[in-house]
Amino acid sequence: MANIWVTNGTPTMPGILNPLTAACDQGYVPDEVWVLSNPGVADYVAEATDRFEVIIDAYDGDADVSVHDLEHETDFHGIIGFYRSTIEAARDQGNTVAVDVTPGRKFMSAIAFQAGFKFDADHVFYFHRKAGGYYGQYYAEIPRTATDLIDFKEVL
Amino acid sequence: MQIERRRLVVLLNALYDQGVESISVKHPCADIGELVQISLADDGQATVRFTQGTMTYQDNRDTIPAKYGEPAFDDLPDAETYTRAAVASGHVTLANHDEVQDFIQRYGYADLEAGNDPVVVGLDANIMPWRLPEVLGIDSETGDTDERDRRPTNGYALATGVKEELDWHYKQYNTHELTEAFGEEFARLDNQPAGSNREGFLGLYEYRRLRTDRTVDVIECDTGDEAIISAYQEFNQTSRKQAVLFSNDYGFVERSIDASVPAHHVKYPVDIPRKSTGSWTQAAELLHYLAIIFGVIQLPKVTVYGVWNGKDGRHWQHEQLDLDCRSPKIEPQLERDLTILDATY
Numbered sequence: 001m002a003n004i005w006v007t008n009g010t011p012t013m014p015g016i017l018n019p020l021t022a023a024c025d026q027g028y029v030p031d032e033v034w035v036l037s038n039p040g041v042a043d044y045v046a047e048a049t050d051r052f053e054v055i056i057d058a059y060d061g062d063a064d065v066s067v068h069d070l071e072h073e074t075d076f077h078g079i080i081g082f083y084r085s086t087i088e089a090a091r092d093q094g095n096t097v098a099v100d101v102t103p104g105r106k107f108m109s110a111i112a113f114q115a116g117f118k119f120d121a122d123h124v125f126y127f128h129r130k131a132g133g134y135y136g137q138y139y140a141e142i143p144r145t146a147t148d149l150i151d152f153k154e155v156l
Numbered sequence: 157m158q159i160e161r162r163r164l165v166v167l168l169n170a171l172y173d174q175g176v177e178s179i180s181v182k183h184p185c186a187d188i189g190e191l192v193q194i195s196l197a198d199d200g201q202a203t204v205r206f207t208q209g210t211m212t213y214q215d216n217r218d219t220i221p222a223k224y225g226e227p228a229f230d231d232l233p234d235a236e237t238y239t240r241a242a243v244a245s246g247h248v249t250l251a252n253h254d255e256v257q258d259f260i261q262r263y264g265y266a267d268l269e270a271g272n273d274p275v276v277v278g279l280d281a282n283i284m285p286w287r288l289p290e291v292l293g294i295d296s297e298t299g300d301t302d303e304r305d306r307r308p309t310n311g312y313a314l315a316t317g318v319k320e321e322l323d324w325h326y327k328q329y330n331t332h333e334l335t336e337a338f339g340e341e342f343a344r345l346d347n348q349p350a351g352s353n354r355e356g357f358l359g360l361y362e363y364r365r366l367r368t369d370r371t372v373d374v375i376e377c378d379t380g381d382e383a384i385i386s387a388y389q390e391f392n393q394t395s396r397k398q399a400v401l402f403s404n405d406y407g408f409v410e411r412s413i414d415a416s417v418p419a420h421h422v423k424y425p426v427d428i429p430r431k432s433t434g435s436w437t438q439a440a441e442l443l444h445y446l447a448i449i450f451g452v453i454q455l456p457k458v459t460v461y462g463v464w465n466g467k468d469g470r471h472w473q474h475e476q477l478d479l480d481c482r483s484p485k486i487e488p489q490l491e492r493d494l495t496i497l498d499a500t501y
Contacts, residue, residue, distance in 0.1 A: 017500060054499040058492045131200035133435065138500055140493035141165045143436035144172045146200030 003098070004090045005030035005063075006083065006121070008112065009041030009048070010103035014138050016048045019102045019127035021055050021139035022149040028098060028123070029061035034086045036108075038073040079108065083115035091120065098123035101152075113152065124152040157490060161475035163497060164440035167458065170489045172196050174457060181446060182454045184339040187223065188216055188232070191446060191453070194439045202439035203431060204247050210239045210427045224337035230351045231334055231342075233449040237355055239424050241449055244286035245442035247432040252423040253292070256402075259420040260294050263400050264308035273398045274310035276373060278388055280403030281321040283422055285358035288402065296370055311371030313391060313399040314363060317384040322359040341452045341459060348463040354448050361472045373397065381408050389415040447477050457483035 005023070010016055020030070033052050037045040049065045056063040068086075070078045083099065090097035099116035101109045101124060116124035129135075131146035139147065159167060171179060179194040191213075193205040208216060214235035221229040233241075242248040250256060266272040277289055277296075289295040294308040301307055334342035349357050366372055373395065377387035385408070388399050401412050401419035412419035447453050447462030454460075461467075461478040481487035 013500060021496065051500050055496050058496050130198075131435075133437070134200070138497055140169065140497055141163055143165055143196070143200035143202075144169045145196065145198045146436070 002031035002090075002093075002095045003028055004086070004095050005033045005098055005100065006036075006086050006112075007033070007100035007102075008036035008079075008104045008108050009038065009045040011041055011044050012103075012136065013044065013048060013051070014136060015103040016044070017051055017055060018139045018142075018147075019100045019125055019149065020052060022127055022147065023098065023100075023125060024055060024059040024061070025139070026149060029056060029059045030063050030098070031061065032095075033063050033065040034082075035065065035067050036070065036079065036082050037067050038070040038075075040073055041104075042069065073105075074107075076107075076111065079111050080115060083112060084119050087115065087119040087121050096122045098125055100125045100127075102127040116152070117156075122153065126150045126152060157479050157481070157487065157494075158471065158476045159479055159490070159494065161441075161444045161477070163494065164443055164477075165436050166490060166493045166497070167443075167460075167479070168194075168196060168202075168436050168440060170486050170493070171455070171457065173489065174483065174485055176456045179455055181443065183232075183450050184341045184452055184454055184459075185220075185228075185337060187219060188213075191450075192442065194442075196436065196439075197433075200436050201433060202436045203433045204245075204439060204442060205431050206242065206428050209430065210235045210425075213238050220337070225333060227330065227333045228337035231338075231451065233352065233355065236424065237352065237449055239428055240283075240286050241445035242428045242442065243424060244288070244291060244445055245434075246291050246438040247434045247442060248425060248428050250288075250292075250423060251425045252421065256292060256420055256422065259400075259418075260292075260308050263398070263418050264294060265302050265306045266310060266398070267304075267306070268310070273396055275308075276311045276313040276371075276397050276399050277309050278313045278315060278375075278399045278401040279318065280384075280401065280405060280408055281318045281359060282404040283402055284318060284322060284360075284362055285355050287362060288422065309400075310397075311373070312366050313373040313375055313388070313397070314366060315375045315377050315384045315387060317377040317379045317387070319360065319363050320379050322356045322363065338452075341454075341461075344461060344464045345451050346465050348451075348465060348467060350451075354451065354463060357472060358445075358448055361475070364473065373399075375399075381405075381411055385412050385415050385417060388412070388417045392417055444475070444477065457481065457486050 052065050068082050087097050099121045101112040128148045134142040177196045181192045182190045190207040195203040217232050264275050266275045293300040296309045296311045299308040331346040375387045377383045402422050404422050409419045409421045447460045459480040464478045
C-alpha cells in the first residue's frame with residue numbers, strides 16, 4: 001500500500017515543501033507526489049520537483065513526482081477534476097492519500113479542502129505557523145513548537 | 157560535523173525531538189560548570205536561565221589560576237565579555253537601551269527624499285563582535301522602519317583602524333595545560349585563537365560580513381582613538397553622509413563629541429538577570445557566542461566547538477561551529493535536516 005501526496009503549486013518554496021517535510025517528519029513518507037500546476041507557478045513547481053525527491057530521500061523514501069498542468073489558473077473544473085481523479089485512483093488501488101491544502105491561492109485551498117472531504121481522502125493537511133518571524137524559512141530551521149501540521153480529517 | 161550559525165535552530169529541533177526540552181549548557185571544566193539553562197517552550201519561545209550571573213561567573217573564574225594556572229585563566233572570557241555575549245543574543249538588554257534608542261531617534265531616520273544626508277553607523281573595536289545594530293533594531297537592512305517607511309540608518313562607515321585593532325591572530329600552541337585544567341575537549345583547540353582573541357576574531361569577521369552584506373564606506377585610518385575619530389570627522393565634513401559612532405569606551409565617545417562627530421556610549425549591565433524569555437533563534441545566537449568565547453561548550457548529547465584545530469578562514473566566514481554528537485540518534489537527524497536545507501537554499 002502506497003502513500004500518495006496531492007498538492008499544488010505556489011510561488012514560495014517553503015509553502016510547497018514545508019507541509020510535505022512536516023508530514024515526513026511525522027511518519028507519512030509519500031511514495032507518489034502529485035502536484036497541480038498552472039502557467040503562473042510552473043517554474044516554481046519545476047524547482048520544487050527535485051526538492052520533493054531530496055526531502056523524501058532524506059526520510060528514507062523513494063517517490064515519483066508527477067505534475068499536472070492546467071492552462072489557466074482559474075480552470076475550476078480542471079482543478080476539481082485533478083483532485084477527484086488522483087484521490088479516487090488512489091483509493092481504488094487501496095493506497096493512502098493525503099491532500100495538502102496549504103499552498104496556493106485561497107480558491108485553490110478552498111477547492112482542495114472540499115475535494116479532500118467529498119472524495120474521501122485519508123488526510124487533509126494544513127501546515128500552520130503558530131509563531132511569527134519565520135516567514136520564508138524551511139521546516140527544519142523553524143522551532144518545532146512554532147509549527148503544527150493539522151489534519152482536518154481528524155479535526156472535523 | 158559542522159553547522160552554520162544561521163542554522164543552529166536545527167540543533168535545537170534535533171534535541172527537542174530527542175526529548176530534551178531543557179538544555180543545560182556547560183563549560184567542560186567542573187569549576188565553571190553550567191553557564192545557562194535553555195528551556196524550549198511552546199510557540200518558538202525559549203526561556204534562558206543564567207545559572208551564574210556576571211558576578212558569580214567572575215568569582216568562579218577567579219578560582220582558576222590558583223588551581224590550574226594562568227593559561228587556563230586566560231583562556232576563559234572575562235566577565236565583561238560574558239555579559240556582552242548575553243546582550244548580543246538579545247536575551248539581555250543594554251543598561252542604557254532607551255538612551256541609545258533616543259540617540260537614534262534624534263540622528264537616525266534620515267529623510268533622504270528631502271535631501272538629508274544618509275546616516276551611517278561606525279562601530280568601535282570593543283563592540284564590533286556583537287552585532288548590536290541588529291539586536292537594537294537600528295541596522296540599515298533589518299532595522300525597524302518608521303511610519304514613513306524609513307530605516308533608522310542607511311549603512312555603515314567602517315574604520316580600517318578599528319579592523320586592525322581586531323586583527324590579533326594569537327594562537328594557542330600549548331593545549332596540554334588546558335586539557336589538564338578543563339578536559340580532553342581542549343586538545344582540539346591547538347593552533348586556534350585563544351582566550352580574548354576569539355572575541356577579536358568574531359569582530360574581524362563581523363567587520364568583513366558588514367562589508368559584504370551592507371552598504372559600507374571604508375574609512376582609512378591608523379589605530380588608536382585619535383586617528384580613528386579624526387578620520388570620521390573628516391568623513392562627516394567631506395562625504396555628504398553623517399557617521400554616528402557607538403563605543404563601549406567613554407573616552408572614545410567624549411573625544412568624538414568634542415570633534416563634532418555624533419557618538420553614543422553603549423553601556424552593558426553590571427549583572428545579567430537570572431532569567432529571560434526570548435525566541436529559539438535568540439537562544440541559538442547565545443549558543444553561538446558561548447561556543448566561540450569559551451571555545452567549547454557541552455550540551456546534552458552534543459559537544460559544540462566554537463574553535464577546533466581544523467577551523468580555517470572559510471569556517472569563520474561561514475560562521476560554522478563543529479558538533480561532536482555524543483548520542484547516536486542526534487547525528488543522523490542533523491545530517492538529514494542539513495541535507496534538505498542544502499538542497500532547498
